[in-house]
Amino acid sequence: MGGRRVDITRLGTLATSILLLLRVTDLTAQTASPAEQPALSEVVVTAQHREQNLQDVGIAITVLSGDDLRNRGLSASTEIADLTPGVHMSGSLAGQSQQFSIRSVTQNDFNDSIEAPIAVYIDDAYIPNQQGQTMSLFDISRVEVLKGPQGTLFGRNATGGLVQFVVNRPTRDFEGYGNVSYGRFGTATAEGAVSGPLSDTVAARLSFFYDHLDNFWQNEYPAGAAAGLPLSFGPPLSRCCSDEGGHETYAGRLQIEAKPNDQLDIRLVGSGAKRTLSTAPYTSVATTPVVDAQGRVINSIRTAPDDTRTIIGPDGGNYFNPALFPLQGAQTGIGFGPAPGLRFPGNTWFGYKPLDPRSLRLSVAYAQPDANTDSAYSGTLHVDYDLGAMKLASISNYLKFEKMYLMDAAGTPQNLNQYGTKSEGWSFSQELRLSGEREHLHWQGGVYFLHINTHGYDGLLGSTGSLFAGVFGASATGIDPIANRTLQTNSTSVFGQVEYEFVPKWTVIVGARGINEQQDYKLAYYGYVNVNDYKVDTGAVLSPLPYDPFTDSRTQHLWAGKFQLEYRPVDGLLVFLGINRGVKAGSYNAKTFDGSPPIDPAQVSYQPEVLVSVEGGAKWIDAAHRYSVGASVYHYNYDNYQAFQFTNNSGIVQNVKDRTTGFELEGTAKLFAGLEATGGYAYSDANIPNYQIAPGVFKDVRPTFASKQQANLALTYNVPARVAGGQLALTADVAYSSSFYDNLRNFASEELSGRTLTNAAIGWNSGRPGLRVGAYIKNIADKRYPIVGFDSSPNCGCSIEAYGMPRTYGVTVGGSF
DSSP states (O other), rough: OHHHHHHHHHHHHHHHHHHHHHHHHHHHHSSSGGGGGGOOOEEETTTTTTTEEEEEOSSSSEEEEHHHHHTTTOOBGGGGGGSSSTEEEEGGGGEEEEEEEETTOOOOOOOTSSOOOOEEETTEEEEEEEGGOOOOOOOOEEEEEEOOOSSSSSOOOOSSSEEEEEOOOOOOOOOEEEEEEEEEEGGGEEEEEEEEESSEEEEEEEEHHHHHHOOEEEOOOTBBOOTTTTTTTOOOSSSSOOOOHHHHEEEEEEEEEEESSSEEEEEEEEEEEEEEESSSSOOEEEEEEEETTTTTEEEEEETTOOOSSSBBTTSSSSSOOTTTOOOHHHHHTTTTTTTTTTTTTTTTSSSBBOOGGGEEEEESSSTTTTTTTEEEEEEEEEEEESSSSEEEEEEEEEEEEEEEEEEESSSSSSSOOOEEEEEEEEEEEEEEEEEEEOOOOOOOEEEEEEEEEEEEEEEEETTTHHHHHHHTTTTTEEEEEEEEEEEEEEEEEEEEEEEEEEETTEEEEEEEEEEEEEEEEEEEEEEEEOOTTTOOSSSEEEEEEEOEEEEEEEEEEEEEEEEEEEESSSSEEEEEEEEEEEEOOOOOOOOOSSSSSOOGGTBOOOOOEEEEEEEEEEEEEEOOSSSSEEEEEEEEEEEEEEEEEEEEEEEEEEEEEEEEEEEEEEEEEEEEEEEEEEEEEEEEEEEEEEEEETTEEEEEOOOOOOOOOOEEEEEEEEEEEEEETEEEEEEEEEEEEEEEESSSOOOOGGOOOOEEEEEEEEEEEOOSSSEEEEEEETTTTOOOOEEEEEEEEEHHHHEEEEEEOOOOOEEEEEEEE
């Protein structure tokens, strides 16, 4: 504890020093003439459900405009993490499913029934399923990333933060735009919108989006397989060996807005999106488990090219014990090892020499270009009514979601086993807010109701001819052992917040939320008849599975709160200090059937998590508005953190303690006419003490997807002189993230290396209305960096990993009217 207090003091001293340095620089800058001091554009946010200048909101917020994202060639929600210090992406299914992680608050369980601790909103409508966070960005006005617990203003309480996508709304003047781009790997996008009046009181806006990417991971099946070893253990797969990594997306949004009078605004929004993707493109990595004297797996390492040990024993030698590790002995019986308990040098247990991912090559038997699909359809009704002394806002939303994802679970040319997940669900939410203000006082209050109904299936799949199907005696036909689960949630909240300037320059903010959360859960396991090797089959039951069914109903009473003091000693400077309590309801596990013993029924459900944050910070903009800076220091006391651990072929969420201390700094500056710089730095020291990594073995670990350090710098230069009658702009950015773990045990093989990514773009704009042309390049150095992985060392002497996008480049053409 003493060390942590020192860290906080140092971070606070650093923040104060930076602010004082900038203040001195500002006083020096006052001697320059006004013409030499270009001003920053005002950034308006609605983070507190009213329009405010970003510099006047006592929350750590990062804002990215839709135009900036478009100019940089960014079209996916996940890409904003590299531009936002303190934000990472967790994920599964080779990154085809990703979720936001803010300040080390992460949920990477791939169970589609659960909600994330980071709430995501599109146009004020909450997205309750984790898969929905991987979305296309089109016709977006801006993105606001709010850090820290958010529970007293927005509809759904959020433990770790909130990401809000604000869309462009219908206009009273007829206008529109369109953009198309084409680039490496067949990357093609098209985006546009048409907006204008339908009558004196009604306006509409129609937006569309299309995105395509070729399968750029070249599948060289059966490259890497040791000569003479079987690739299949029965009849071959019905289809084999496509390239992977591609996708195709269609999306659209229609808004109709009516303003019958000056007090009433009614807006109806309908949207839909459908994606088709390849099977998840994982590559295999040879890894070796490490055991102690009792045979407990206490670590795993990446296998050296000349290493023949199957398992590393406590003395560092080869450890052979088929009683504890059946596949270690089974490999010999089917001819995989050169000798009992040994492996081919640098190979997986099953004789596969992984290909080098730098070549964008992989070798998998189970691969198809269009096997994975997801879709989402949403309808939202917004009603805003000015009652004079107060304002009423109503948001009603219906969302329907479907998903089918498949992958090779071993990432090898041998047909060992697969993983598949299928889910469908719908949600309805209703939010009512009242707000008002008078001199020195702002207040808001509301009620929120959310109903979520999800039905999910997932599990290891035994396709035709797979080793896993052979365990059930079904090699000739295949079998799908599936966890079948349903979860219904009814959540009702009452919330409110008051801001009061009780003396000049001093404001107090008090907020609270009360939550009633009702859940009904059912879980059962079945072995379904395999009809299609590239589907999650849930038709006829072939055999029962030895996991007992589980049902439960419960009600949870939760609360969140906020108390904050803000001080504005001079124009342009805001200092704040607050305590914030965030909460997220408990949920349920659905362990994948993998032949291991089922979890204790007491572990199926887990408890609500509570995060208490103490945060202080400052925001400052100089008198000439040439530069701005924001800094914050925070400490999180996280009880019952819902932490997901993957072991062997499955994983569960457990409640643990977490303590996180961090510091963030962001700034923007107009260096001279035409050149603007934006940068940020985030440091996070997260620690889960005394965590059980194996039965009876404990150590301190870091949460998953929690980089200790992140930094970014973006430069934008608008050439002052007109070029060919238009405006020429050049942008460049660099983003750094230190290493992180993809699993809670923090084994050596589970640490994914850090990365530094650089991007650049150039664009020419004749004005609005007019023509736009440009070009972009992303990941200039063509780094091959891992983004997610799963460690199955005790089962196959291997792990699977997926990588971020390689170098891409393209050209864009667009126009507006």
